[in-house]
Amino acid sequence: MEDRAERQKEAPLSAITPQPTRRESSRVRAGQLLQRYGVLVALALLVLFGSLRYEGFLSTYNVFTVLGYNSMFGLVALGMAFVIMTGGIDLSVGSVAAFASVIAALLSPFGLWPALLGAVAAATLLGLINGVVVAYLKILPFVATLAMLLAARGLALLFAGNQSVSVDSEHGFTTLGQGNIGGVPFTAILLFVAFAVGAVVLRSTRFGRHVLAVGGNEEAARLMGLPVERTLVWVYVLSGALAGLAGVILASQFGAGQPTEGLGWELTAIAAVVVGGTLLTGGSGSIGSTLVGVLLLGIIFNILNFENGRGTISLSAYWQSVIRGAFLLLVVVLQNQLTRRRASGGG
Template identity: 55%
Template sequence: MKTSSPSDAPRPGHSSVAALLQSQGALIALVSILLFGALRYDNFIGWQNVSDVLSNSSKFGLIAVGMAFVIMSGGIDLSVGTVAVLSSVLAARYSNYGIAPGIAAGIVVGLLAGLVNGVLIARFRLMPFIVTLCTYIAARGLALIISDRQTVSISYEHGFDTVGQGDFLALPIPLWIAAAIVLAGALLLRYARFGRAVLAVGGNEEAARLMGLPVVKVKIGVYVISGALAGLAGVIVASQTSGSPTEGVGWELIAIASVVVGGTLLTGGQGSVLNTVTGVLLLSVILNLINFENGYTGGAHLTLGSYWQTIARGLFLLAVILLQSRLARRSP
C-alpha cells in the first residue's frame, strides 16, 4: 500500500493561493479586463461608459441574486427570464395608474410565480428543473396573451419612466435599487438564520431536516425571493423601454452563468451574493470590451459580429469556470 509522505501534501502557501483564486477568480478576471480596457481604449473607464454598464447590469444583478439563493439551496430556476418579461408587460400596463401600481404589479406577479414554483418543488417534491421549465413556458404564453403579441408602452404622465431612466445623486436609479438588493441579500445570507438555513439545506437536505430546520419553508422562500427579484427586474426593463413580450431570451442562462462564475457550487451549500454580482459585472464588461474592440481605430484590432461575440463570451466564461473548478479540487 502506498503511503503518503509530507511532500505529497499541499503546501500551505499553495493551498491558500488556490483557495483565494477559486473564491475570487471572477474578481481577478474583472480587474484584469478593466486594466486592459483602460490601457487600450479611450473613455473605457470614463464616467459615461461606467454608468451605462452599471445601469444595464442592474436587471441582471437582481435576477442573479435571486438565482444565487436558489442554487445555494440546491435548486435551479429556469423561469426567471420569462417571469421578468411577464412582469414588464404588466408593469407597463399598470403604469397608467401611477408609479406605485406599476411597480407593485410587476413585483407581485413575480412573487406569485416564485411561490407556485416553491410550493410545487418543496411540498410536492417535484424536480426543480421540470417545475421551473413549465413556469418558463407558461409565463411566456401569458405575456403574449396579455400584450396581444405587441409591445406595451408605458405611461409617461405619472413619471413611471424615472424608475429606470432617472438619476439620484448623479447615479442611475436602477443602480441604487440593485445595490440595495445586493446589500440586503449579502446581509441576509451572512447574518440571518434564513441565510444559514439556505446553505445547510443546499449542503445536505436530510441532515438539515434532522437538525430541525424548516426545510420546506426555506425552499419555498428562495423561490419566492427569486421570483420577486425577477419581477423587480421586469419593472426596471419596462420603465427603461417598454413591456415587450419577446424580451428575456437567455436571461436565465446569464443569471446561472453569473452565479457559477462567482464561485457558487451548482450542487448547493456554498456561495456568495457579492461574488455573484462580480460575475454579472464580468459578463457585462466582456460585452462592453468587445464593443470597444469593434470600434477601435488606433491600430490592428479584432472585429467580431454578434454571433462571434456570444461565442467569445462563452469561451471566456468556460475558461474561468474550468480554472475555478481545478483550483477547488486542489484547495483543502
C-alpha cells in the same frame, strides 16, 4: 506508561492515513485563493485594460451606462444565487422578467408604484408556484422551472397581445429606469442596495444559514429540524420577486413591456453566480462575489462594444449568447477542477 501505550496504539493508524505533500497543499491553497479572489483579480485586470486601451472607458457616462443596464441582470443573478446555494436552479427568470415587464407597462398609466408593486407581485406569485412544486411536490428544480419558463412566456405573450406594450411616460413610470440622483442612475443605486441587503441576509440571518445548510445536505438539515421546505419555497419566491423587479426596470428603461425579451437571462445569471465562486452543488456561495461576476460579464461585453466601435472586430448581438455559453462552460470546468483538488488535498 498508559499514555505511552495509547500513543503507540494510535501511531499505526495515523501512519497509514495518506497525508498531503507540501506541493499538494500548496496547490490546494492556490486553488482556494483562485476560487475566492480570481474573479476580483480578473475584474481589476479588465478595468485596467479598458482604461488603457479606450478613451472614455472610465468616463462617468460609460460607467453609469454599464451599471444601469446590467442592474437587470444583477437583480436576476442575486435571486439565482440564493436558489443555487440550496442546490437548485431557476430557468424561468428570463420569462418571468418579460411577463413582469408587460404587467408593468399595462399598469404604467396608474403611476410608478402601482405598476412596480403589481408587476413584482405577479412575478412573486410565479416564484411561489415554483417553490411549492419543488419543495412539496418534489419535482426536480430543472423540470419545474423549465415548465414555468414556458408558462410565463405564454402569459407574457397573452397579456401583451403578442406585441410590445408601450408604457405611459406621463405618470412617472419611466423615472425608475431613466432617472438619476446626482448623475447616478436609480437602477445602479437599486442594484447595490439589493446586493448589500442580500449579503446581510445570507451571512447574518437565520434564513441565510438555513439556505446554506439545505444546500450543504438537505437530509441532514431536515434531521436537525430546519424548515427545509419553507426555505426552498422562499428562495424561489425571492428569485421570482427579483426577476419581476428586473422586468419593471426593463419596461421603464426601454419604454415598453417586451414579452419576447429575457431570452438567455437565466444563462447570464447562472454564469455570474458561478463565476463568483458559488458551487452549483449548493451549500456555499458569496453575494459579493456574485456582484463581481455580474460586473465582470458586463465589462466583457462593454469592451467588445468598444472594439466594435474601433472596427477591430465585428460581432453581432447574437455572439453575446455564444460568449456567455462558452464562458459559463469554462468557469464550470475550472470550478470542478478546483473542487476536486481541494477534496484530494483534504481541505
